[in-house]
Amino acid sequence: MPAEQYGDLLQQIDMTSLPAHIAVIMDGNGRWAAARGLPRSAGHKAGAEAMRAVTEICRELGIQTLTVYAFSTENWKRSADEVGFLMKLFVEYLSKEVDLMNEQDIRLGFLGKREGLPAHVLTAFDRALDSTANNKSMQLNLAINYGGRDELTRAVRSIAAQVQAGAIQTAQIDTNLLAANLDTAGQPDPDLLIRPSGELRISNFLLWQLAYSEFWYSDKLWPDFGKRDLLTAVIDFQHRSRRFGGA
Numbered sequence: 001m002p003a004e005q006y007g008d009l010l011q012q013i014d015m016t017s018l019p020a021h022i023a024v025i026m027d028g029n030g031r032w033a034a035a036r037g038l039p040r041s042a043g044h045k046a047g048a049e050a051m052r053a054v055t056e057i058c059r060e061l062g063i064q065t066l067t068v069y070a071f072s073t074e075n076w077k078r079s080a081d082e083v084g085f086l087m088k089l090f091v092e093y094l095s096k097e098v099d100l101m102n103e104q105d106i107r108l109g110f111l112g113k114r115e116g117l118p119a120h121v122l123t124a125f126d127r128a129l130d131s132t133a134n135n136k137s138m139q140l141n142l143a144i145n146y147g148g149r150d151e152l153t154r155a156v157r158s159i160a161a162q163v164q165a166g167a168i169q170t171a172q173i174d175t176n177l178l179a180a181n182l183d184t185a186g187q188p189d190p191d192l193l194i195r196p197s198g199e200l201r202i203s204n205f206l207l208w209q210l211a212y213s214e215f216w217y218s219d220k221l222w223p224d225f226g227k228r229d230l231l232t233a234v235i236d237f238q239h240r241s242r243r244f245g246g247a
Contacts, residue, residue: 006057009231013061014238019191021065022058022234023213025205026051028197028221035221041085046223048093055140057227059104061234065139065187067111069205073147076116087121090144094124098131105137111183112146113154139187146183148207155181184209192216192237196225212244 003010026047033043051068058066071086094108101108108128121144158181162168168177179185189209193202198219202210216233218225 006228006231009228009235012235017238018061018063019234019237020188021190022063023067023190023193023206025069025195025203026222027195027199029223032221032223040082043223044086044089048089050223050225053226054230057230059106059138063138067141067143067190069143071144072204073145073150087118090121091124094128098128101132102135105135106132107135107139108132109139109141111141111143113150117145148204151183152208182208192233194233196220196222214240
């Protein structure tokens, strides 16, 4: 989308108070395809294009971190054909987009459980992670085989192992230590969560990190979500008062 098609919204944004971290639950690909008489795979392809557009506008704005929910631990319940297509799409995306990430100085991050993912997906991910590791302008996290409860469980197991090994004492366990053992260790919590498709739930996404996030919902299905929608969400975010329980 040419900049002139959303320049009116850009002018409304206060560049001094941008959300440092935006999280997105990409939802509605299947319904988008069904409404057009297309296979679900077509919806997922269109969803990948929407993700590219949203990444581009976040990079243009100067958002530090963008996290997108691409495949949950519950999504394995879908048909084998759909899961197989999604795994293929992840590999294609990672292979195709890595040069653009390097060109735009975007560092890739992985959130989720490696166990259970096909070897070829992990290989593609590791190559992209290594290739973009030194980029600094923006962090793009892909949450794949991710679940908030699973992440917390893995974090607790890690801390328990550290206690068992004598590396830490139980008295040292606090919120900072737990956060340091999450997949997002070292990153700011999301300031803004965006959920399209008309659903009003967080679907086991970033359960710890969303404690004080602002939520923004849209009835648009994800493949129809574009740069103007992202900018509209940011403008709405900037008109809210965040008190973090202080008043």
